[in-house]
Amino acid sequence: MVRSLRRRAVGFARLRSALQALGPARHVLANVDAEVFTESVVSRLKAEEDASFLARMREMFDDMHLVYAGLGAAAATAVCIVIMLGMMRFATTTGPIRWPP
Numbered sequence: 001m002v003r004s005l006r007r008r009a010v011g012f013a014r015l016r017s018a019l020q021a022l023g024p025a026r027h028v029l030a031n032v033d034a035e036v037f038t039e040s041v042v043s044r045l046k047a048e049e050d051a052s053f054l055a056r057m058r059e060m061f062d063d064m065h066l067v068y069a070g071l072g073a074a075a076a077t078a079v080c081i082v083i084m085l086g087m088m089r090f091a092t093t094t095g096p097i098r099w100p101p
Contacts, residue, residue: 049055
């Protein structure tokens with residue numbers, strides 16, 4: 001059992017070295033290139049964060065004055081609709097108005 005495991009390990013090591021020899025060599029970045037690469041990744045992450053939906057929602061609720069104004073307008077609209085529906089209900093129960101009397 002141990003011998004078969006050693007054979008497999010040796011086989012995997014040979015396979016790894018063959019793949020490394022045949023595969024394309026990886027390009028090693030210089031310090032300047034690595035800094036530019038890091039800056040570009042960070043700027044891309046910041047741009048994606050700025051464009052995300054959750055970031056936009058967070059920005060919308062940063063100024064709570066606007067949220068309160070929107071809630072007040074929604075409540076006023078609901079009250080107006082309730083009053084209008086109540087007036088329409090009372091208008092239909094009394095019958096039509098005849099003019100001239």
